[in-house]
Amino acid sequence: MSGALMIQGTGSNVGKSMLVAGLCRAAKRRGLSVAPFKPQNMSNNAAVTANGGEIGRAQALQARACGLAAHTDMNPVLLKPETDVGAQVVVQGKRLTTAKARDYAKLKPTLMGAVLDSFNRLRAAHDLVIVEGAGSPAEVNLRKGDIANMGFAEAAEVPVVLCGDIDRGGVIAQIVGTQVVMPPEDTARVRGFLVNKFRGDPSLFDDGYAMIEAQTGWRGYGVAPWFPEAWRLPAEDALDIASAPKQSGFHVVCLRLTRIANFDDLDPLVAEPGVRVTMLSAGQPIPADADLVIIPGSKSTRGDLAFLRAQGWDIDLLAHHRRGGRVLGICGGYQMLGRVVADPQGLEGAPGETPGLGLLDIETVMGGDKHLTEVRAQHAGLGLPFSGYEIHIGESNGPDRARPFAHVAGTPEGAVSADGRVAGSYLHGMFSDDGFRRAWLQTLGVSLSDHAYEQSVEDTLDALADHLETHLDVGGLLELGLKP
Template sequence: MARALMIQGTGSNVGKSMLVAGLCRAARLRGLSVAPFKPQNMSNNAAVTADGGEIGRAQALQAMACGLAAHSDMNPVLLKPETETGAQVVVQGKRLTSTRARDYAALKPTLMGAVLDSFRRLGARHDLVIIEGAGSPAETNLRRGDIANMGFAEAAGVPVILCGDIDRGGVIAQIVGTQAVMPPVDADLIKGFIINKFRGDPRLFDEGYAAIGRMTGWRGYGVLPWFAEAWRLPAEDALDIAETPRRAGFHIVCLRLSRIANFDDLDPLSQEPGVRVTMLPPGQPIPADADLVILPGTKSTRGDLAFLRAQGWDIDLIAHHRRGGRVLGICGGYQMLGQNVADPAGIEGPPGETPGLGLLDIRTVMGGDKQTTLAHARHAALDLPFAGYEIHIGQSDGPDCARPFAQVNGRPEGAISADGRVAGSYLHGMFADDSFRRAWLAALGAQPSDHAYSAGVEATLDALAAHVEAHLDVEGLLSLAA
């Protein structure tokens, strides 16, 4: 078995995912065969794996940091929220069921076997596994049956480093308070702490850093300053997508749906110098100067159709189209553009049918097996190849499918309206393909650049590893791995 180290946090969004990615790349540059692992993740931003499953997008980025193809063993339990109180449960890459939050507690202990199986398979293939926790181990109400934090660490026998976020304030209380509420058996698994997201001169925190060590008895492994280039990496949260400054250029507006999913489609576009990307929050009208409106993926197509209408965006979209604007729907957004969406089996919620936006002459029926496949496609109008992936439930068909968006393995995919200004596709990830992105933007009248997106991500991961090496005791952390 490989050696392993687990990074847990004092809360959500303290920077665990980025820290693990940096440590993974640093270990790889030291010549180690390293793999990422997250026992349980909750995210609607998923990646399709080489083995035909799906995992959290953050673990796919961490796999890239390791120089590996994403694999379903890297995130064996993925929870994809469908409503305020329910989520789809994906186990080892495949949909298991949908459950309400209050019922998941009963299901959770049965998943530990799958979690440990995936962890052991990874460990058998690599020198080192770096594990990311979820939320915080201080949530003691979730400790019974836990598979995400201390429950996993105890079952797998791995040492833990606790990461606190000084940017949000109160980091001393975050770390000391976490120890105070934990049972001793869990506190004993924690071997040290890291301070993350420091802005300014780290020496100003010397006294606080020493105080944490005195009060907890844990060793400090460093203070990691704010990593300013993080915006260049694929965002795990839609709120983290870098919005471009208000400037002249081609204006793309993406609707921030309530169950937005797989929004990493926006990352390559947001880094184009000649493109302005606006992630439109609820309650704001679609700007009149928008050149293109994107309806992104969603985990609940019918639910987000209702959400979209509640914002008045349906009326705005009709006006935008009438003015000559363009619309692109991706995955769930594609389904919304049609005449209706039917879910007779209640896969995404109560059974029923919801009228669509009517901008494409297609109809969608939820059902069948979930598609999670990597795809090599060719854009129909541009006759250009590009790589992408599909991750959806449901099939769409209708007259506008006679004008496909692309060809995938010789079959038509997607649809385009008769006037050519509304398009829909189930394909995610297409804009990460530099040649396709440039040609597609140029065809829309934008001014694309020579920016190489994937190469930029790789360079940023190298910079992140150097940042981690410069400020943390990486040698000590790696020697701690058991």
Template sequence: MPALMVQGTGSNVGKSMLVAGLARAARRRGLSVAPFKPQNMSNNAAVTADGGEIGRAQALQALACGLEPTVHMNPILLKPETDRGAHVVVQGRRLATVAARDYGGLKAQLMERVLDSFERLSSAHDLVIVEGAGSPAEVNLRPRDIANMGFARAADVPVVLAGDIDRGGVIAQIVGTQAVIDPQDAAMVVGFLVNKFRGDPRLFDDGYRLIEQRTGWRGFGVLPWFDGAWRLPAEDAQEIRSGPRKGRFHVVCLHLSRIANFDDMDPLSQEPGVSVTMLPAGAPIPADADLVVIPGTKSTRGDLAWLRAQGWDVDLRAHWRRGGRVLGICGGYQMLGRTVADPQGVEGDPGETPGLGLLGVTTVMHPEKRLSRVRARHAASGLELDGYEIHVGRTTGADCARPFAFVDDHPEGATSADGRVTGTYLHGLFRDDAFRRHMLEQWGAEPSGLSHQATVEATLDALADHVEAHLDVDGLLAMAR
């Protein structure tokens, strides 16, 4: 079945958004369309119905297609644990943790799994829209590439190259890519487009024509900046930014060095009565914070040390003494306890690290990973909510006698005696509108009647409208083969 691949001139040029918008536009044409990304690198994972994990962007793209996410939409997921090593997930399951220098040796066998997943999707749908990773201009990585031209050539999928004009130098980005890649790779490219333009696109007419003349590639349009992008879940931690200060209830989320599954903040950031600050390294926790969130992390003990290096442990104590609230999610929950022990070296060197001591619990890491979607009941209110768990480690202690929720009638999470410090392993809890409204009321914030899911769906429709208005969508889809 036909497929089309969107590659970029670099990371963060907007490939994920482009695929989501094109997918929703193709679906409107009555096509059964599926997203696919051969290899992704992200600690922000989504849990599939069958208990696997894929990149969050592919879950959003599946939503744009009207599909349930599957592990075959992102068969290879790399989850960085250190600057030089990553946890390798293959078709939803952990394969190994490998050093960056050793990963190339796995790629031959990984390509087989990539092509297997692609063929499964191709056989089930009218169209597959593929997202590349990084840039094909990284020619030093080309010999064992499975994410860009290596995949495109192996699967015979035509490529559209996207450049990012917002970062500057888009002419050099696109023309330079053609100049450095192998001529046979360049032959896979059927055209280009320019993304993230601010201002009047007609001002770029001469530059656009120059790219066409220099490359001989067909141009499919200039796409202006999409203002609604902040309403959609971001996948890359580098893309998370604080929203405008619009509400009096101030939520501060600590931007950890190995932050993972930070989409928990998305529904709160949409609330008109809430202001969300993603606190960068080196900045003190603001004194006007009402709630401080310690999010998930790929390295709990490593980020505990990093958190202390920012002075945030002292700030958290001061925030708590002022009467502020603290919520720890997943790795953040583990940090709130008295100790985090990793005797088997699951997340790094074996050892034990003192926690923040705001909850009377301790955590011990185990190799077995908890990876599942769950239906939970909030202990305090009795409200039902959907969430997911994606963690290693087991947490126990006196404060677990005051659980956050019940999952299959088993207590989950912990709450301090004063009720102002809470820890839970449940991600995605604020997507449930009734639960989010209840919690905001309990915290003294002003909840709205906003539906998170309806907002995301409406934003995907707006994204498709935006793509249709500025790109030659029919021409792009006609290039698929």
């Protein structure tokens, strides 16, 4: 059987996803056949796979770093939060059930078979599988039945390297403390550690680094400085969406919903030189200088409609529209723009219906099979083709559908208002297409640029691999994974 290495963290958001992506690209450039794997992920920002399922978008980016198409085996368990206490459980790309946290704790151990099934297929097909943990192995209260960290590492017999985040402070306590609370059999699986997100001169941490080695007995694999170009890569968490500071440009405002989903639509706009993107947080009014307001996808359309109204954004949107501003709703945001959203079966919460924003003359009914597919579409107004994907439940119909946003295989898709300033579509990922994005923005008065988004992502993955090669013992890490 071929090799594997697992990167676990001292906590959430310590940079595990980025490290795995960089190591994957470094391994690929060394001529290895490499694949990413995350046993369990929690994210509403999913990617549609070529085999008709969905996985966390971080694993899709890692697959890209490996030169592979995204596959459901790369993230066999995906949890998509629908409320503060419950989430949809997706197993090997397909919805299994919706479970509250307490119920999922009982379900989780039964999913190890699917996790190992997916992992073993990847391991058999590649020289090396680089695995990303979730949260922290220091959460020893969750160790029983664990499938995301040490439970998986034990079952799959995979060596572990622990990553600490020095940017949040206390990295010595993070790493040493993790060893202290873990049971000895788990501690023995850790082969070393590394420190991530250092700002300044890494040599200033030499004494602290030596202290961690002395306290734990683990080998250090290096200190990775902060990677300033990280914002150029697709963000998995809406809180991570950022860009180089811009004081001017076409102002796009996106509403940060509580269950925001598949917001990768924003990444190409963030990178566009003539565009300034603002992620609007709860309690903030929609600014008067907004040119375009985007209502993104949501895992709980009716719930986020209530949240939107609680912020007063419904009133702000009407004022924005009266001022001549434009509105684009994508997926769940498209559904919110209509007259009503009905969920008679209670697929996203309690059965019932919620009045929409009334900016599009459509009605949405939740139901039917989940749409999970990659598509090739043609924009109705521009006549330009673009690639995208659908990931939603529900159907929307009404008079404004007579003015479609696009056509898919000759069938009208989406809707546009009579004044042309409000549009909705179920299609995600459209702005990744450079030609379409430029032409669409030009119709809104944005100057043309030569920014190539997809090439920028590739270049940034190469820069990330270079960054890790410079500061970490990448050869030692890969060797650790390749040892029999």
